[in-house]
Amino acid sequence: xxxxxxxxxxxxxxxxxxxxxxxxxxxxxxxxxxxxxxxxxxxxxxxxxxxxxxxxxxxxxxxxxxxxxxxxxxxxxxxxxxxxxxxxxxxxxxxxxxxxxxxxxxxxxxxxxxxxxxxxx
Numbered sequence: 001x002x003x004x005x006x007x008x009x010x011x012x013x014x015x016x017x018x019x020x021x022x023x024x025x026x027x028x029x030x031x032x033x034x035x036x037x038x039x040x041x042x043x044x045x046x047x048x049x050x051x052x053x054x055x056x057x058x059x060x061x062x063x064x065x066x067x068x069x070x071x072x073x074x075x076x077x078x079x080x081x082x083x084x085x086x087x088x089x090x091x092x093x094x095x096x097x098x099x100x101x102x103x104x105x106x107x108x109x110x111x112x113x114x115x116x117x118x119x120x121x
Contacts, residue, residue: 014061017111021055021064024115028052052121053114061106064114069098072120085113 022030028045035042043055054065068076068089076089084103092099103113 012060013107014105017105017108018055018057018062020108021105021111021114025053052118058104061104063102064105064117065100065102066114066117066121067098067100068092068117068120070094073099076117076120081116082113085116 025045028047031044031046032041033044034040039056041057043057044051045053045055051067054063056063056065073089077086081089085101088101088103089099092101101117103110103117105111105114
């Protein structure tokens with residue numbers, strides 16, 4: 001897992017966004033998981049038994065995945081959300097557990113989109 005975090009190269013906007021996001025969610029339980037060798041380690045953030053967010057470090061950025069249930073999807077699409085978010089939500093394939101909405105985070109502006117998605121959970 002250390003290798004995955006090192007790929008975020010310190011002092012980059014993505015690394016600062018990673019630290020800011022984790023710093024804003026201190027109450028969540030953090031759990032590193034290896035779902036596949038190809039994907040590498042993923043940080044799962046949970047509130048009790050409920051998973052709120054998955055973070056996957058990548059070279060120079062990271063992927064944030066928020067699983068939204070259909071009620072949250074309807075709320076998000078019924079409101080005013082940025083075009084990027086609307087496209088990500090609409091493009092996410094629906095599963096029984098919800099839609100896995102994935103965003104690549106490079107800058108603080110990208111981080112705002114992740115926080116917006118979390119507000120619908």
